[in-house]
Each structure stands twice: as C-alpha cells, then as structure tokens.
Amino acid sequence: MIARRLLTQTGTSLALLFLMSxxxxxxxxxxxxxxxxxxxxxPHQAIKTIADTARLERAGTTIDVDSGTYAGDVAxxxxxxxxxxxxxxxxxxxxxxxxxxxKGIWVVRAHGMGVDGxxxxxxxxxxxxxxxxxxxxxxxxxxxxxFMYNEMGLLTNNDPATVLDIEDSxxxxxxxxxxxxxxxxxxxxxxxxxxxxxxxxxxIGHLLKSRAAVSRIVNNRLVDGAGGTASxxxxxxxxxxxxxxxxxxxxSTTTENxxxxxxxxxxxxxxxxxxxxENNTLVNPLPLSGVFxxxxxxxxxxxxxxxxxxxxGTLESAGPGEYHDNIPIDLRDAGRPPxxxxxxPLTAMTAPVPRKAASLPD
Numbered sequence: 001m002i003a004r005r006l007l008t009q010t011g012t013s014l015a016l017l018f019l020m021s022x023x024x025x026x027x028x029x030x031x032x033x034x035x036x037x038x039x040x041x042x043p044h045q046a047i048k049t050i051a052d053t054a055r056l057e058r059a060g061t062t063i064d065v066d067s068g069t070y071a072g073d074v075a076x077x078x079x080x081x082x083x084x085x086x087x088x089x090x091x092x093x094x095x096x097x098x099x100x101x102x103k104g105i106w107v108v109r110a111h112g113m114g115v116d117g118x119x120x121x122x123x124x125x126x127x128x129x130x131x132x133x134x135x136x137x138x139x140x141x142x143x144x145x146x147f148m149y150n151e152m153g154l155l156t157n158n159d160p161a162t163v164l165d166i167e168d169s170x171x172x173x174x175x176x177x178x179x180x181x182x183x184x185x186x187x188x189x190x191x192x193x194x195x196x197x198x199x200x201x202x203x204i205g206h207l208l209k210s211r212a213a214v215s216r217i218v219n220n221r222l223v224d225g226a227g228g229t230a231s232x233x234x235x236x237x238x239x240x241x242x243x244x245x246x247x248x249x250x251x252s253t254t255t256e257n258x259x260x261x262x263x264x265x266x267x268x269x270x271x272x273x274x275x276x277x278e279n280n281t282l283v284n285p286l287p288l289s290g291v292f293x294x295x296x297x298x299x300x301x302x303x304x305x306x307x308x309x310x311x312x313g314t315l316e317s318a319g320p321g322e323y324h325d326n327i328p329i330d331l332r333d334a335g336r337p338p339x340x341x342x343x344x345p346l347t348a349m350t351a352p353v354p355r356k357a358a359s360l361p362d
Contacts, residue, residue, distance in 0.1 A: 039056060120148075141166075148174065164193070165194075175204075206235050207224060213270050222234055234261045237265050240269075273300050275302055282307060
C-alpha cells in the first residue's frame with residue numbers, strides 16, 4: 001500500500017528554540033555554543049514589525065508576534081530552524097499592495113521553519129501569482145493559519161528536496177481576475193502532508209493541487225460550498241504517490257469541472273505513480289453527471305477501499321485497480337456519522353458570500 005511506501009517525515013526539527021544573542025540579558029550558558037534566542041515583536045515592543053524581525057533573525061530563533069493587524073509588513077526568511085508564533089490571538093497580515101521580492105507576503109528559503117496562528121490576506125503581484133507564502137526551498141510547517149483573498153493561497157517552487165507540512169489550516173477565496181488560481185498549489189517537491197484543514201471556494205482553479213513526489217492528504221475537508229466554481233477539488237497532475245484518507249471531498253452544483261479527484265492528467269513525472277483512497281466521503285450533488293475519480297492511463301496502481309459515495313458515479317470508472325467496501329449513500333446522509341459536525345459537507349456548502357479583504361473586521 002502507498003501508506004507503507006511513503007517517505008518518512010523530514011528529520012528537520014521544528015522544536016521551539018529559545019533566545020537571540022543580539023538582545024541583551026537573554027543569553028543562556030551553553031557549552032555547545034551560542035544559545036538560541038527569542039525575539040518579541042509587536043506595536044508595543046521594541047521591534048515593531050515582522051520585516052524587522054526577519055532582518056534580525058538568526059538560525060534557531062523563535063519569534064513571538066503580538067496579535068493584531070500588520071499592513072504591508074512583508075518578509076523574506078532565509079535562516080534555518082525559525083519558529084514564528086502568534087501571541088495573545090491571531091496575527092493578521094494584510095498585503096495592501098506590498099510583496100516580498102514581488103512574490104507574496106512571505107518568501108521562504110529555509111529549512112525547519114514553522115509558523116502558527118497567522119492569517120495571510122490580499123497578496124497580488126504583476127505576474128498574478130501573489131501568494132500568502134511562496135515556499136522556494138527548504139522545509140516548512142504551517143499550523144493553524146489562514147490563507148484568504150490572495151491570488152494564490154500558498155505556492156511552492158519545483159525544488160525536489162522541499163518538504164511542506166500543513167496542519168489545521170484554512171484556505172478560501174484565493175482568486176485572481178482571470179481565474180486559474182489554486183487555494184494550495186504545490187510544485188514538484190519531495191513531500192506534501194496536509195491534515196485537519198479546510199479548503200473551499202477556489203475560483204476556476206483547484207482547491208488543492210499537488211505535483212509532489214509524495215502527497216499525504218488526511219482528515220481534511222475539501223468542500224466547494226454554495227456558489228463555488230472550483231475546478232478539481234483535489235488534483236495530482238503528475239501522479240506520484242498519493243495517499244488520500246479520511247477526508248470529506250465535495251463539489252458544488254456550480255463547479256467548473258465535474259471531476260472531484262484527478263490523477264496524472266498532465267503526464268506522469270515520477271518513478272512510481274499510485275493513488276490510494278481510503279475512508280473518504282465523496283459528495284457529488286450533480287444529478288446526472290460527475291466523476292468521483294479520474295486516473296490517466298499509465299498509473300502503477302489504483303486502490304480505493306472503504307469510501308462512502310454520495311451521488312452519481314462509481315470509483316471503478318477510474319480504471320483497473322483494487323476496489324472494495326465502497327458504499328453508495330444518499331446525498332442526505334453525506335453529513336451523518338462517521339463524519340462529525342465539523343466535517344459536514346452539506347453544512348459547508350452554505351458558506352457565507354466572500355468579502356474583500358479590506359472590508360474584513362480586525
């Protein structure tokens with residue numbers, strides 16, 4: 001099974017590291033060398049902006065940022081083992097026309113970086129790929145963050161050694177005037193893991209698109225709610241090893257593409273190309289059409305077991321593979337156990353009408 005073949009999580013540590021030598025009175029004795037340090041930033045701190053912390057950072061620094069709204073405060077991160085934490089509530093980053101290196105609110109080229117409790121909103125750049133975060137190389141853990149109203153939510157390059165982990169985060173309403181954007185767009189990197197997160201309301205583009213060698217999509221909600229015009233809900237255009245388990249994946253009646261999950265549509269680029277669907281609830285509200293899974297010819301393996309299928313279609317239409325214990329259910333039952341109330345696709349389809357970032361309350 002794919003789950004047994006998946007790459008182990010990168011050994012890069014994201015453990016919190018303490019204290020920064022540039023600040024007096026914070027160093028600790030350490031026979032192994034200079035002690036890691038903490039920077040505290042905020043409107044009432046000595047360091048006011050996140051951009052200033054990025055210029056002061058050293059490898060191993062923890063940066064605590066006071067809650068609040070930071071407008072036009074963009075940054076490039078290049079030091080390894082940096083952790084950023086929101087303190088006292090959420091930290092809201094509004095681009096308001098600013099972009100680090102012309103790419104997005106943050107640009108990351110670092111190993112072992114972690115961010116917790118930040119909101120990224122309103123990134124827009126001339127090439128129309130303005131991202132909340134542009135991950136160019138290294139390894140990044142995103143936890144409890146929101147990506148909304150950007151041209152691209154989170155975008156990576158095609159660095160084959162990069163690793164991205166996303167936990168308990170929210171991606172929605174990321175769109176650009178011509179469409180064809182994605183809430184999360186992962187290039188040809190080593191590994192993507194997404195858990196406990198919620199994706200909805202992309203515009204013409206996909207809720208989640210991954211070209212990674214290994215993609216683990218586990219216990220998420222990918223639900224294009226009422227009026228949603230996303231294309232694929234989940235796409236692996238170059239194949240790879242895709243493990244998709246425990247998710248609710250649902251399209252809207254106004255979808256731009258009738259396929260929920262697509263694998264290999266742009267050609268297989270990795271040595272091994274397999275997709276494994278386990279214990280998902282797949283929801284297709286289209287009355288006479290719709291495809292749960294589309295797999296391009298040439299995949300090494302297709303496995304779909306213990307899934308619940310609400311609406312028109314079958315999984316076997318994807319091609320030869322291992323299929324068993326996939327249960328058709330009524331659309332009215334799609335939000336009932338084993339899916340809990342926080343993973344109710346029918347409730348999620350009534351998400352509120354989007355608002356412009358500038359009109360959102362602090």
